[in-house]
Amino acid sequence: MPERMPVVAGRFYPDAPDVLQAEVRSFLAAGKSYSATAPLDPDHKASARLSGLMLPHAGYVFCGKVLGATLTSPLGQTSAGASLPERLIILCPNHTGRGAPLAVWPQGSWRTPLGNMPVDAAMAAALCGSGGFVPDMQAHLDEHSIEVLLPFLQCLPPPRGKAGAIRSITPVCVGTMQHNSLLQAGLALAEVVRQCEKNGDRVGIIVSSDMNHFDNQEATMHKDALALSQALACDPEGLLAVVERHRITMCGAAPMALALFAAHALGEPWAELCLYDTSATASGDTHRVVGYAGLRFGLA
Template sequence: MPERMPVVAGRFYPAAPDALQAEVRSLLAAGKSYSATAPLDPSHNPSARLCGLMLPHAGYAYCGKVLGATLASPWNGTSAGASLPERLVILCPNHTGRGAPLGVWPQGMWRTPLGGMNVDVAMAAALCDKGGYVPDMQSHLDEHSIEVLLPFLQCLPPQQGKEGATRSITPVCVGTTHHKTLLQAGLALADAVRQCEKLGDRVGIIVSSDMNHFDNQESTMHKDALGLSQALACDPEGLLAVVERHKITMCGAAPMALALFAAHALGEPWAELCMYDTSATASGDTHRVVGYAGLRFGLA
């Protein structure tokens, strides 16, 4: 069975297991404290369903605070991270340009210094049956944007009532910004989620994305506000359009649009911002800045 080995351990996050686990747990604990002092919008119906999260994927020194706050944000008496189902589809951008436009890692395991996460073979096969998805490992081999998230997922407590269960992942690398392609992929993802849920299994969706890259602080925050306004309005067409019109280098705009197309096919989506930050907080450099945002989204 194929194993995807880590490629940015020791650069984006610690390579030593003890140091990595300590850093991730510290960021989750700090995120819980932050969330307690900055409560999210309480207006959603208490029966609203959490479907997934958008998370950044830079080095932990830069985006770890946003990762921790988003995953630790309170949700129905626990955290958003702990509320995620065991089966997770993770949508990431394609930074390398290699492989298929919609590449699915079909089987095996993804390894981090903390151990392995099994690929959800059944979900991968269900996706590859329609919607333009194809089995493809090439697009994932040197792509960091899923790998960086996995140690956080490995350190999360189990979903309530599912103690002892382990989470599985379906890695999907999205290398197209074509509107019709993303729409069809979103509809296919929604159909695969529905089929799983008919069998009693919930499926969560994780989008891996950083925000605008390498403008100054003022320009980055302005562009990020434009992009986030569309994501928070759950408007995939608007997100793709504003990113193109304003030349916003949000690397995961296409994966986020795909997820929002799927959410619309599943019901009435909502989204809210958990935390926003830029690399300037860690680096002190306000001239060449990357933005980071953590969102959660679901169905009313």
């Protein structure tokens, strides 16, 4: 069975298991205090269904705070992390330009210094039946944007009602910005999720994305506000349009649009911001900045 080995361990995050686990747990613990001040919509707390999250994928020194806050944001009396289901589909951008436009890692596992996360082969096969998704490992081999998230997912509490359960992942690398391709993929993803849930299996969608890259602090925050306004409005067409119009280098705009197309096909989506930050907080450099946002989204 194929095993995807880590490629940015020791660079984006520690490669020593004990150091990595301690660092991730510290961000998750600190995230509870950050999320207490996040501008979450109280209307969602009573009846909202969490469908997924958007998480950043930079080095932990830059985005660990946002990862921790997003994964510990409260949803009613529970936390987002505790309510993430056992089966997760992770949509990431394609930074390398390799492989198919909608590349699914089909089976096996992904290794981190904390151990293996199993790939959901049944989910991968179901996705590859329609919507342009194809089995393709090439796009994932040197792509860091799923790998960086996995240690955080490995350190979360197990899914509710699944004591000791290990979450499985279906990695999908999205390398197209074409509206029609993303729409058709979103409709196909929604149908797979719908069929799983008819069988009693909850499915979560995680989008891996950083925000605008390498403008100064003021320009980055302005561009990020434009993109986030469309994501928070659950408007995939608007997100794709504003990113193109204003040359916003949000690397996961296409995966986020795909997820929002799927959410609309499943019901009435909502989205909210858990925390926003930029690299300047950690680096002190306000001239060459990357933005990071943690969102959660779901169905009313």
